[in-house]
Amino acid sequence: MESITEHLKHQNLALSPVNVKKICCSGPTCAVIALKCPHIQVTIVDLNQARVDAWNDADFHLPIYEPGLEDVVRHARGRNLFFSTDVDKGIQDADLIFVSVNTPTKKSGVGAGFAADLNYVELATRRIAAVASTSKIIVEKSTVPCRTAESMRTILEANSKPACRFDILSNPEFLAEGTAINDLFAPDRVLIGSLQTPEGLSACESLSQVYANWVPKDCILNVGLWSSELSKLAANAMLAQRISSINALSAICEATGANIDEVSYAIGCDSRIGPKFLKASVGFGGSCFQKDILNLVYLSESLHLPEVAAYWRQVVEMNEYQKRRFSKTVVDTLFNTITGKRIAVLGFAFKADTGDTRESAAITLIRDFLSERAFVNIYDPKVEHAQIWQDLQDASPQQSLQQLQKQVTICSSAMSACKNAEAVVIATEWKEFKNINWELIYAGMEKPAFVFDGRLLLDAEILRKIGFKVVVIGRGERL
Protein backbone atom coordinates (compact mmCIF):
# COMPACT_ATOMS: atom_id res chain seq x y z
CA MET A 1 0.00 0.00 0.00
CA GLU A 2 1.41 3.41 -0.97
CA SER A 3 1.80 6.16 1.61
CA ILE A 4 -0.20 9.30 0.87
CA THR A 5 2.90 11.20 -0.22
CA GLU A 6 3.79 8.56 -2.81
CA HIS A 7 0.19 8.30 -3.89
CA LEU A 8 -0.13 12.04 -4.42
CA LYS A 9 3.14 12.15 -6.36
CA HIS A 10 1.69 9.61 -8.77
CA GLN A 11 -1.57 11.53 -9.01
CA ASN A 12 0.14 14.89 -9.75
CA LEU A 13 -1.73 16.78 -7.07
CA ALA A 14 -3.50 19.64 -8.81
CA LEU A 15 -4.70 21.64 -5.81
CA SER A 16 -2.67 22.88 -2.85
CA PRO A 17 -3.85 21.37 0.39
CA VAL A 18 -5.45 23.62 3.00
CA ASN A 19 -3.08 24.43 5.85
CA VAL A 20 -5.31 23.42 8.73
CA LYS A 21 -5.33 25.97 11.57
CA LYS A 22 -8.55 25.30 13.40
CA ILE A 23 -10.21 21.96 14.06
CA CYS A 24 -13.60 21.37 15.53
CA CYS A 25 -14.70 17.95 16.71
CA SER A 26 -17.90 16.57 18.00
CA GLY A 27 -17.00 13.77 20.38
CA PRO A 28 -13.95 13.40 22.58
CA THR A 29 -11.24 11.94 20.31
CA CYS A 30 -9.15 14.95 19.33
CA ALA A 31 -7.35 15.86 22.54
CA VAL A 32 -4.23 14.10 21.27
CA ILE A 33 -4.25 16.14 18.05
CA ALA A 34 -4.20 19.26 20.22
CA LEU A 35 -1.30 17.92 22.28
CA LYS A 36 0.76 16.98 19.24
CA CYS A 37 -0.09 20.08 17.16
CA PRO A 38 0.30 23.17 19.37
CA HIS A 39 -0.07 25.37 16.26
CA ILE A 40 -3.60 24.10 15.63
CA GLN A 41 -6.54 25.25 17.73
CA VAL A 42 -8.76 22.31 18.60
CA THR A 43 -12.25 22.87 19.96
CA ILE A 44 -14.14 19.81 21.15
CA VAL A 45 -17.84 20.56 21.00
CA ASP A 46 -20.56 18.42 22.53
CA LEU A 47 -24.28 19.03 22.99
CA ASN A 48 -24.08 17.40 26.39
CA GLN A 49 -23.48 20.20 28.94
CA ALA A 50 -22.58 17.81 31.78
CA ARG A 51 -19.90 16.18 29.63
CA VAL A 52 -18.39 19.51 28.59
CA ASP A 53 -18.42 20.68 32.22
CA ALA A 54 -16.55 17.53 33.20
CA TRP A 55 -13.95 18.10 30.45
CA ASN A 56 -13.47 21.63 31.81
CA ASP A 57 -13.43 20.51 35.45
CA ALA A 58 -10.79 22.38 37.45
CA ASP A 59 -9.87 19.20 39.36
CA PHE A 60 -9.71 17.10 36.19
CA HIS A 61 -12.62 14.81 37.04
CA LEU A 62 -12.95 14.01 33.34
CA PRO A 63 -16.10 12.32 31.96
CA ILE A 64 -14.23 9.12 31.08
CA TYR A 65 -11.50 7.12 32.80
CA GLU A 66 -8.66 6.47 30.40
CA PRO A 67 -5.01 5.99 31.46
CA GLY A 68 -2.90 8.96 30.32
CA LEU A 69 -5.84 11.12 29.25
CA GLU A 70 -5.62 13.45 32.20
CA ASP A 71 -1.99 14.29 31.35
CA VAL A 72 -2.94 15.09 27.77
CA VAL A 73 -5.76 17.38 28.88
CA ARG A 74 -3.58 19.04 31.54
CA HIS A 75 -0.98 19.93 28.90
CA ALA A 76 -3.26 21.18 26.17
CA ARG A 77 -6.43 22.51 27.80
CA GLY A 78 -6.60 26.29 27.67
CA ARG A 79 -3.52 26.37 25.38
CA ASN A 80 -4.94 25.13 22.09
CA LEU A 81 -7.58 22.67 23.34
CA PHE A 82 -11.01 23.95 24.29
CA PHE A 83 -14.26 22.25 25.25
CA SER A 84 -17.56 23.92 24.53
CA THR A 85 -21.26 23.36 23.97
CA ASP A 86 -21.26 26.17 21.40
CA VAL A 87 -21.42 23.80 18.46
CA ASP A 88 -22.28 26.53 15.94
CA LYS A 89 -19.27 28.69 16.78
CA GLY A 90 -17.03 25.62 16.64
CA ILE A 91 -18.34 24.85 13.15
CA GLN A 92 -18.06 28.43 11.89
CA ASP A 93 -14.46 28.91 13.06
CA ALA A 94 -13.00 25.60 11.88
CA ASP A 95 -11.43 24.72 8.57
CA LEU A 96 -11.60 21.00 9.39
CA ILE A 97 -14.41 19.31 11.32
CA PHE A 98 -14.36 15.79 12.73
CA VAL A 99 -17.78 14.23 13.08
CA SER A 100 -17.37 11.61 15.80
CA VAL A 101 -20.84 11.40 17.22
CA ASN A 102 -22.39 8.16 18.47
CA THR A 103 -23.73 5.60 15.97
CA PRO A 104 -25.57 3.07 18.17
CA THR A 105 -27.54 0.08 16.91
CA LYS A 106 -31.06 1.12 15.85
CA LYS A 107 -33.67 0.26 18.46
CA SER A 108 -36.76 0.58 16.25
CA GLY A 109 -37.85 0.93 12.63
CA VAL A 110 -36.23 -0.64 9.57
CA GLY A 111 -33.13 -2.63 10.51
CA ALA A 112 -33.91 -2.44 14.26
CA GLY A 113 -31.41 -4.50 16.26
CA PHE A 114 -28.85 -4.51 13.43
CA ALA A 115 -28.45 -1.31 11.42
CA ALA A 116 -26.52 1.69 12.74
CA ASP A 117 -28.65 4.60 13.87
CA LEU A 118 -27.29 7.39 11.72
CA ASN A 119 -29.59 10.04 13.15
CA TYR A 120 -26.80 11.74 15.14
CA VAL A 121 -24.49 11.79 12.12
CA GLU A 122 -27.25 13.27 9.97
CA LEU A 123 -28.17 15.91 12.55
CA ALA A 124 -24.54 16.91 12.95
CA THR A 125 -24.13 17.09 9.15
CA ARG A 126 -27.26 19.20 8.72
CA ARG A 127 -26.03 21.54 11.45
CA ILE A 128 -22.72 21.99 9.64
CA ALA A 129 -24.57 22.77 6.38
CA ALA A 130 -26.85 25.26 8.13
CA VAL A 131 -24.14 27.10 10.03
CA ALA A 132 -20.99 27.05 7.87
CA SER A 133 -20.31 30.15 5.81
CA THR A 134 -16.84 29.15 4.53
CA SER A 135 -15.48 26.01 2.85
CA LYS A 136 -14.52 23.14 5.12
CA ILE A 137 -13.11 19.66 5.19
CA ILE A 138 -15.55 17.32 6.90
CA VAL A 139 -14.04 14.19 8.41
CA GLU A 140 -16.28 11.25 9.14
CA LYS A 141 -14.71 9.76 12.28
CA SER A 142 -17.73 7.85 13.59
CA THR A 143 -17.95 4.20 12.58
CA VAL A 144 -20.56 4.09 9.85
CA PRO A 145 -21.91 1.76 7.18
CA CYS A 146 -20.32 1.84 3.75
CA ARG A 147 -21.35 4.89 1.67
CA THR A 148 -22.42 7.11 4.57
CA ALA A 149 -19.92 9.73 3.37
CA GLU A 150 -21.94 9.92 0.17
CA SER A 151 -25.13 10.68 2.14
CA MET A 152 -23.23 13.34 4.09
CA ARG A 153 -22.03 14.92 0.85
CA THR A 154 -25.55 14.94 -0.61
CA ILE A 155 -26.93 16.65 2.51
CA LEU A 156 -24.12 19.19 2.60
CA GLU A 157 -24.30 20.02 -1.09
CA ALA A 158 -28.09 20.38 -1.02
CA ASN A 159 -28.03 22.76 1.93
CA SER A 160 -24.79 24.71 1.69
CA LYS A 161 -24.40 28.43 1.00
CA PRO A 162 -22.96 29.60 -2.33
CA ALA A 163 -19.15 29.61 -2.44
CA CYS A 164 -19.06 27.16 0.44
CA ARG A 165 -17.54 23.84 -0.57
CA PHE A 166 -17.23 20.73 1.52
CA ASP A 167 -14.74 17.94 1.01
CA ILE A 168 -15.64 14.75 2.80
CA LEU A 169 -13.04 12.37 4.17
CA SER A 170 -13.40 9.12 6.06
CA ASN A 171 -10.89 8.73 8.89
CA PRO A 172 -12.00 5.85 11.09
CA GLU A 173 -10.75 5.55 14.65
CA PHE A 174 -8.91 2.36 15.63
CA LEU A 175 -8.05 3.13 19.26
CA ALA A 176 -9.08 0.66 21.95
CA GLU A 177 -10.32 1.83 25.33
CA GLY A 178 -7.83 1.38 28.14
CA THR A 179 -4.91 1.90 25.73
CA ALA A 180 -6.40 4.83 23.81
CA ILE A 181 -3.63 7.34 24.45
CA ASN A 182 -0.83 4.96 23.42
CA ASP A 183 -2.87 3.86 20.41
CA LEU A 184 -3.24 7.49 19.36
CA PHE A 185 0.42 8.33 20.04
CA ALA A 186 1.68 5.39 17.97
CA PRO A 187 -1.06 4.09 15.71
CA ASP A 188 -0.41 1.01 13.55
CA ARG A 189 -1.85 3.10 10.74
CA VAL A 190 -3.96 6.18 10.12
CA LEU A 191 -6.49 5.48 7.42
CA ILE A 192 -7.86 8.32 5.31
CA GLY A 193 -10.50 7.62 2.71
CA SER A 194 -11.18 10.21 0.05
CA LEU A 195 -12.60 10.60 -3.39
CA GLN A 196 -9.70 9.98 -5.77
CA THR A 197 -10.28 13.37 -7.43
CA PRO A 198 -7.84 16.31 -7.20
CA GLU A 199 -10.12 17.95 -4.62
CA GLY A 200 -10.50 14.74 -2.60
CA LEU A 201 -6.77 14.06 -2.66
CA SER A 202 -5.97 17.61 -1.68
CA ALA A 203 -8.30 17.39 1.33
CA CYS A 204 -6.67 14.09 2.19
CA GLU A 205 -3.25 15.71 2.12
CA SER A 206 -4.48 18.48 4.48
CA LEU A 207 -5.54 15.92 7.07
CA SER A 208 -2.45 13.85 6.45
CA GLN A 209 -0.29 16.92 7.27
CA VAL A 210 -2.06 17.20 10.64
CA TYR A 211 -1.23 13.57 11.54
CA ALA A 212 2.28 13.90 10.11
CA ASN A 213 3.11 16.07 13.13
CA TRP A 214 3.67 12.84 15.02
CA VAL A 215 2.78 9.83 12.85
CA PRO A 216 5.39 8.54 10.36
CA LYS A 217 4.26 9.29 6.80
CA ASP A 218 4.45 5.62 5.84
CA CYS A 219 1.76 4.81 8.41
CA ILE A 220 -0.73 7.27 6.88
CA LEU A 221 -2.67 5.44 4.22
CA ASN A 222 -4.99 6.80 1.58
CA VAL A 223 -7.74 4.62 0.11
CA GLY A 224 -11.09 5.27 -1.52
CA LEU A 225 -13.92 6.50 0.70
CA TRP A 226 -15.92 3.28 0.63
CA SER A 227 -12.88 1.10 1.30
CA SER A 228 -12.05 3.24 4.31
CA GLU A 229 -15.56 2.93 5.75
CA LEU A 230 -15.66 -0.81 5.14
CA SER A 231 -12.14 -1.34 6.53
CA LYS A 232 -13.27 -0.05 9.92
CA LEU A 233 -16.19 -2.46 10.13
CA ALA A 234 -13.98 -5.24 8.78
CA ALA A 235 -11.21 -4.63 11.34
CA ASN A 236 -13.62 -4.83 14.26
CA ALA A 237 -15.40 -7.84 12.80
CA MET A 238 -12.13 -9.72 12.33
CA LEU A 239 -10.85 -8.88 15.82
CA ALA A 240 -14.13 -10.05 17.33
CA GLN A 241 -14.07 -13.14 15.12
CA ARG A 242 -10.70 -14.14 16.61
CA ILE A 243 -12.17 -13.90 20.10
CA SER A 244 -15.22 -15.94 19.15
CA SER A 245 -12.96 -18.50 17.50
CA ILE A 246 -10.82 -18.87 20.61
CA ASN A 247 -13.92 -18.93 22.82
CA ALA A 248 -15.41 -21.71 20.68
CA LEU A 249 -12.16 -23.61 21.19
CA SER A 250 -12.35 -22.94 24.94
CA ALA A 251 -15.56 -25.01 25.04
CA ILE A 252 -13.70 -27.89 23.37
CA CYS A 253 -10.85 -27.50 25.87
CA GLU A 254 -13.25 -27.77 28.80
CA ALA A 255 -14.77 -30.90 27.31
CA THR A 256 -11.45 -32.58 26.56
CA GLY A 257 -9.05 -31.46 29.26
CA ALA A 258 -6.96 -29.32 26.90
CA ASN A 259 -5.83 -25.90 28.15
CA ILE A 260 -6.92 -22.88 26.09
CA ASP A 261 -3.91 -20.78 27.12
CA GLU A 262 -1.59 -23.47 25.78
CA VAL A 263 -3.63 -23.75 22.59
CA SER A 264 -3.63 -19.94 22.10
CA TYR A 265 0.10 -19.78 22.64
CA ALA A 266 0.76 -22.65 20.26
CA ILE A 267 -1.35 -21.26 17.44
CA GLY A 268 -0.23 -17.66 18.04
CA CYS A 269 3.41 -18.67 17.43
CA ASP A 270 2.49 -19.13 13.79
CA SER A 271 3.51 -15.77 12.36
CA ARG A 272 0.58 -15.91 9.96
CA ILE A 273 -1.81 -16.01 12.92
CA GLY A 274 0.08 -13.94 15.52
CA PRO A 275 -0.44 -13.91 19.29
CA LYS A 276 -2.83 -10.97 19.83
CA PHE A 277 -6.57 -11.19 20.49
CA LEU A 278 -6.44 -14.89 21.30
CA LYS A 279 -7.31 -14.61 24.99
CA ALA A 280 -10.34 -16.70 25.85
CA SER A 281 -12.83 -14.85 27.98
CA VAL A 282 -16.32 -14.80 29.30
CA GLY A 283 -17.24 -12.98 26.07
CA PHE A 284 -16.27 -9.76 24.37
CA GLY A 285 -18.03 -6.54 25.30
CA GLY A 286 -17.58 -2.86 24.55
CA SER A 287 -19.55 -0.33 22.63
CA CYS A 288 -18.33 -1.35 19.19
CA PHE A 289 -17.68 -5.01 18.39
CA GLN A 290 -21.26 -6.20 18.56
CA LYS A 291 -22.68 -2.98 17.08
CA ASP A 292 -20.27 -3.02 14.15
CA ILE A 293 -20.72 -6.70 13.35
CA LEU A 294 -24.50 -6.34 13.42
CA ASN A 295 -24.05 -3.38 11.13
CA LEU A 296 -22.01 -5.58 8.77
CA VAL A 297 -24.72 -8.26 8.95
CA TYR A 298 -27.33 -5.67 8.03
CA LEU A 299 -25.19 -4.33 5.21
CA SER A 300 -24.70 -7.85 3.84
CA GLU A 301 -28.42 -8.56 4.00
CA SER A 302 -29.23 -5.27 2.29
CA LEU A 303 -26.82 -6.24 -0.47
CA HIS A 304 -28.63 -9.62 -0.84
CA LEU A 305 -25.68 -11.59 0.51
CA PRO A 306 -27.40 -13.85 3.08
CA GLU A 307 -24.49 -16.29 3.39
CA VAL A 308 -22.12 -13.44 4.20
CA ALA A 309 -24.61 -12.07 6.73
CA ALA A 310 -24.97 -15.51 8.40
CA TYR A 311 -21.19 -15.88 8.59
CA TRP A 312 -20.69 -12.65 10.55
CA ARG A 313 -23.83 -13.10 12.65
CA GLN A 314 -22.31 -16.31 14.00
CA VAL A 315 -19.48 -14.29 15.63
CA VAL A 316 -22.06 -12.52 17.81
CA GLU A 317 -24.03 -15.71 18.44
CA MET A 318 -20.88 -17.49 19.62
CA ASN A 319 -20.28 -14.59 22.01
CA GLU A 320 -23.79 -14.92 23.45
CA TYR A 321 -23.25 -18.67 23.77
CA GLN A 322 -20.00 -18.10 25.66
CA LYS A 323 -21.71 -15.87 28.22
CA ARG A 324 -24.62 -18.32 28.65
CA ARG A 325 -22.21 -21.22 28.93
CA PHE A 326 -20.26 -19.49 31.69
CA SER A 327 -23.39 -18.66 33.74
CA LYS A 328 -24.52 -22.26 33.38
CA THR A 329 -21.12 -23.56 34.54
CA VAL A 330 -21.48 -21.48 37.69
CA VAL A 331 -24.95 -22.85 38.42
CA ASP A 332 -24.00 -26.46 37.56
CA THR A 333 -20.86 -26.35 39.70
CA LEU A 334 -22.67 -24.89 42.70
CA PHE A 335 -24.69 -28.13 42.91
CA ASN A 336 -27.26 -27.07 40.28
CA THR A 337 -28.75 -24.23 42.27
CA ILE A 338 -27.65 -20.76 43.27
CA THR A 339 -30.99 -19.70 44.72
CA GLY A 340 -30.35 -17.79 47.93
CA LYS A 341 -26.56 -18.12 47.51
CA ARG A 342 -24.25 -15.10 47.53
CA ILE A 343 -22.00 -14.62 44.52
CA ALA A 344 -19.24 -12.02 44.40
CA VAL A 345 -18.66 -10.60 40.93
CA LEU A 346 -15.27 -8.91 40.62
CA GLY A 347 -15.22 -6.47 37.72
CA PHE A 348 -18.09 -4.81 35.93
CA ALA A 349 -16.32 -2.88 33.12
CA PHE A 350 -16.17 -4.58 29.70
CA LYS A 351 -12.38 -4.82 30.01
CA ALA A 352 -9.67 -3.64 32.41
CA ASP A 353 -8.42 -0.04 32.54
CA THR A 354 -11.72 1.52 31.60
CA GLY A 355 -14.83 2.61 33.46
CA ASP A 356 -16.95 1.83 30.40
CA THR A 357 -19.62 -0.83 30.86
CA ARG A 358 -21.27 -0.84 27.45
CA GLU A 359 -22.16 -4.44 26.45
CA SER A 360 -20.04 -5.72 29.34
CA ALA A 361 -20.27 -9.50 29.79
CA ALA A 362 -20.62 -8.87 33.54
CA ILE A 363 -24.09 -7.41 32.95
CA THR A 364 -25.34 -10.61 31.28
CA LEU A 365 -23.80 -12.85 33.93
CA ILE A 366 -25.33 -10.86 36.77
CA ARG A 367 -28.71 -10.80 35.04
CA ASP A 368 -28.53 -14.61 34.80
CA PHE A 369 -27.53 -14.97 38.46
CA LEU A 370 -30.38 -12.70 39.53
CA SER A 371 -32.90 -14.66 37.51
CA GLU A 372 -31.73 -17.75 39.44
CA ARG A 373 -32.57 -15.74 42.58
CA ALA A 374 -28.99 -15.50 43.85
CA PHE A 375 -27.68 -12.56 45.86
CA VAL A 376 -24.92 -10.71 44.02
CA ASN A 377 -22.13 -8.55 45.45
CA ILE A 378 -20.36 -6.41 42.85
CA TYR A 379 -17.02 -4.66 42.99
CA ASP A 380 -15.30 -2.72 40.21
CA PRO A 381 -12.43 -0.28 40.84
CA LYS A 382 -13.56 2.32 38.28
CA VAL A 383 -17.22 1.97 37.34
CA GLU A 384 -19.57 4.49 38.99
CA HIS A 385 -22.22 2.87 41.20
CA ALA A 386 -25.00 4.79 39.46
CA GLN A 387 -23.87 3.28 36.15
CA ILE A 388 -24.07 -0.25 37.61
CA TRP A 389 -27.63 0.32 38.82
CA GLN A 390 -28.59 1.77 35.46
CA ASP A 391 -27.12 -1.17 33.54
CA LEU A 392 -28.78 -3.75 35.79
CA GLN A 393 -32.13 -2.02 35.45
CA ASP A 394 -31.77 -1.90 31.66
CA ALA A 395 -30.89 -5.61 31.65
CA SER A 396 -33.87 -6.61 33.85
CA PRO A 397 -36.59 -4.04 33.06
CA GLN A 398 -39.24 -6.18 34.75
CA GLN A 399 -37.54 -5.57 38.11
CA SER A 400 -37.87 -2.30 40.00
CA LEU A 401 -34.78 -0.65 41.49
CA GLN A 402 -36.08 -1.55 44.97
CA GLN A 403 -36.33 -5.22 43.98
CA LEU A 404 -32.82 -5.14 42.51
CA GLN A 405 -31.45 -3.54 45.65
CA LYS A 406 -32.76 -6.47 47.70
CA GLN A 407 -30.63 -8.86 45.64
CA VAL A 408 -27.61 -6.75 44.70
CA THR A 409 -24.98 -5.02 46.85
CA ILE A 410 -22.34 -2.78 45.30
CA CYS A 411 -19.17 -2.97 47.37
CA SER A 412 -16.20 -0.69 47.79
CA SER A 413 -13.52 -3.40 47.78
CA ALA A 414 -12.96 -6.92 46.53
CA MET A 415 -12.58 -8.05 50.12
CA SER A 416 -15.99 -6.76 51.19
CA ALA A 417 -17.64 -8.15 48.03
CA CYS A 418 -16.35 -11.64 48.81
CA LYS A 419 -17.37 -11.63 52.49
CA ASN A 420 -19.73 -14.57 53.18
CA ALA A 421 -19.98 -15.39 49.47
CA GLU A 422 -20.11 -18.98 48.21
CA ALA A 423 -18.38 -18.14 44.95
CA VAL A 424 -16.23 -15.44 43.36
CA VAL A 425 -16.60 -14.74 39.65
CA ILE A 426 -13.84 -12.84 37.83
CA ALA A 427 -15.65 -10.90 35.12
CA THR A 428 -13.03 -8.24 34.27
CA GLU A 429 -9.27 -8.73 34.17
CA TRP A 430 -8.33 -5.88 36.55
CA LYS A 431 -4.70 -6.42 37.67
CA GLU A 432 -5.56 -5.63 41.28
CA PHE A 433 -7.56 -8.89 41.51
CA LYS A 434 -4.30 -10.80 41.09
CA ASN A 435 -2.77 -9.05 44.05
CA ILE A 436 -5.54 -9.23 46.63
CA ASN A 437 -5.02 -11.33 49.72
CA TRP A 438 -6.76 -14.53 48.59
CA GLU A 439 -6.04 -16.28 51.89
CA LEU A 440 -8.02 -13.62 53.71
CA ILE A 441 -10.79 -13.82 51.12
CA TYR A 442 -10.94 -17.58 51.57
CA ALA A 443 -11.20 -17.21 55.35
CA GLY A 444 -14.23 -14.92 54.97
CA MET A 445 -16.18 -17.12 52.52
CA GLU A 446 -18.70 -19.93 52.93
CA LYS A 447 -17.21 -23.41 52.33
CA PRO A 448 -16.62 -24.97 49.93
CA ALA A 449 -15.41 -21.68 48.46
CA PHE A 450 -15.43 -21.47 44.67
CA VAL A 451 -13.57 -19.21 42.24
CA PHE A 452 -14.76 -18.96 38.61
CA ASP A 453 -12.08 -17.27 36.54
CA GLY A 454 -13.72 -15.96 33.37
CA ARG A 455 -10.60 -14.03 32.36
CA LEU A 456 -7.70 -16.48 32.79
CA LEU A 457 -6.34 -14.00 35.31
CA LEU A 458 -5.49 -15.91 38.48
CA ASP A 459 -3.04 -18.67 39.33
CA ALA A 460 -5.42 -21.59 39.85
CA GLU A 461 -2.80 -23.79 41.54
CA ILE A 462 -2.06 -21.19 44.24
CA LEU A 463 -5.80 -20.77 44.87
CA ARG A 464 -6.25 -24.53 45.13
CA LYS A 465 -3.44 -24.71 47.68
CA ILE A 466 -5.33 -22.15 49.76
CA GLY A 467 -8.39 -24.41 49.62
CA PHE A 468 -10.53 -22.93 46.84
CA LYS A 469 -12.38 -25.01 44.29
CA VAL A 470 -11.36 -23.36 41.03
CA VAL A 471 -13.01 -23.36 37.62
CA VAL A 472 -11.15 -21.61 34.81
CA ILE A 473 -12.62 -20.85 31.42
CA GLY A 474 -11.08 -23.08 28.76
CA ARG A 475 -9.64 -25.62 31.17
CA GLY A 476 -11.17 -29.02 31.71
CA GLU A 477 -9.11 -29.80 34.81
CA ARG A 478 -10.21 -30.93 38.26
CA LEU A 479 -11.71 -28.41 40.66
Ligand SMILES: NC(=O)C1=CN([C@@H]2O[C@H](COP(=O)(O)OP(=O)(O)OC[C@H]3O[C@@H](n4cnc5c(N)ncnc54)[C@H](O)[C@@H]3O)[C@@H](O)[C@H]2O)C=CC1
Ligand atom coordinates in the same frame (compact mmCIF):
# COMPACT_ATOMS: atom_id res chain seq x y z
N1 LIG B 1 -15.46 4.51 22.10
C1 LIG B 1 -14.46 4.06 21.37
O1 LIG B 1 -13.49 3.55 21.90
C2 LIG B 1 -14.47 4.15 19.86
C3 LIG B 1 -15.56 4.68 19.20
N2 LIG B 1 -15.58 4.70 17.82
C4 LIG B 1 -16.72 5.28 17.11
O2 LIG B 1 -16.76 6.69 17.41
C5 LIG B 1 -18.11 7.13 17.46
C6 LIG B 1 -18.37 7.79 18.81
O3 LIG B 1 -18.22 6.80 19.82
P1 LIG B 1 -18.15 7.19 21.36
O4 LIG B 1 -17.17 8.30 21.54
O5 LIG B 1 -17.93 5.93 22.12
O6 LIG B 1 -19.62 7.73 21.59
P2 LIG B 1 -20.18 8.54 22.83
O7 LIG B 1 -21.63 8.29 22.85
O8 LIG B 1 -19.36 8.24 24.05
O9 LIG B 1 -19.87 10.07 22.45
C7 LIG B 1 -20.50 10.73 21.40
C8 LIG B 1 -20.75 12.17 21.84
O10 LIG B 1 -21.26 12.89 20.74
C9 LIG B 1 -22.18 13.88 21.24
N3 LIG B 1 -23.04 14.34 20.17
C10 LIG B 1 -24.08 13.69 19.57
N4 LIG B 1 -24.60 14.45 18.57
C11 LIG B 1 -23.89 15.59 18.53
C12 LIG B 1 -23.94 16.77 17.71
N5 LIG B 1 -24.82 16.90 16.72
N6 LIG B 1 -23.06 17.76 17.96
C13 LIG B 1 -22.17 17.64 18.96
N7 LIG B 1 -22.06 16.56 19.77
C14 LIG B 1 -22.90 15.55 19.54
C15 LIG B 1 -22.91 13.16 22.35
O11 LIG B 1 -23.46 14.08 23.27
C16 LIG B 1 -21.80 12.29 22.97
O12 LIG B 1 -21.21 12.93 24.08
C17 LIG B 1 -18.98 5.89 17.21
O13 LIG B 1 -19.33 5.85 15.85
C18 LIG B 1 -18.07 4.74 17.55
O14 LIG B 1 -18.39 3.57 16.83
C19 LIG B 1 -14.54 4.25 17.09
C20 LIG B 1 -13.43 3.72 17.69
C21 LIG B 1 -13.29 3.66 19.13
Ligand SMILES: O=C(O)[C@H]1O[C@H](OP(=O)(O)OP(=O)(O)OC[C@H]2O[C@@H](n3ccc(=O)[nH]c3=O)[C@H](O)[C@@H]2O)[C@H](O)[C@@H](O)[C@@H]1O
Ligand atom coordinates in the same frame (compact mmCIF):
# COMPACT_ATOMS: atom_id res chain seq x y z
O1 LIG C 1 -14.22 0.54 17.27
C1 LIG C 1 -13.93 0.50 18.46
O2 LIG C 1 -14.62 0.99 19.35
C2 LIG C 1 -12.71 -0.21 18.94
O3 LIG C 1 -13.12 -1.56 19.30
C3 LIG C 1 -12.10 -2.34 19.87
O4 LIG C 1 -11.60 -1.71 21.05
P1 LIG C 1 -12.33 -1.83 22.47
O5 LIG C 1 -13.70 -2.38 22.29
O6 LIG C 1 -12.18 -0.52 23.14
O7 LIG C 1 -11.44 -2.88 23.30
P2 LIG C 1 -10.75 -4.28 22.92
O8 LIG C 1 -9.41 -4.32 23.53
O9 LIG C 1 -10.83 -4.57 21.48
O10 LIG C 1 -11.66 -5.32 23.71
C4 LIG C 1 -12.99 -5.60 23.31
C5 LIG C 1 -13.52 -6.78 24.11
O11 LIG C 1 -12.88 -7.99 23.72
C6 LIG C 1 -12.37 -8.66 24.86
N1 LIG C 1 -11.15 -9.39 24.46
C7 LIG C 1 -10.14 -8.76 23.82
C8 LIG C 1 -9.02 -9.45 23.41
C9 LIG C 1 -8.94 -10.84 23.66
O12 LIG C 1 -7.94 -11.54 23.32
N2 LIG C 1 -9.97 -11.45 24.30
C10 LIG C 1 -11.09 -10.76 24.69
O13 LIG C 1 -12.01 -11.36 25.26
C11 LIG C 1 -12.09 -7.55 25.85
O14 LIG C 1 -12.03 -8.04 27.17
C12 LIG C 1 -13.29 -6.66 25.62
O15 LIG C 1 -14.42 -7.12 26.31
C13 LIG C 1 -10.93 -2.45 18.87
O16 LIG C 1 -9.87 -3.18 19.48
C14 LIG C 1 -10.45 -1.08 18.45
O17 LIG C 1 -9.44 -1.20 17.45
C15 LIG C 1 -11.62 -0.28 17.89
O18 LIG C 1 -11.22 1.02 17.51
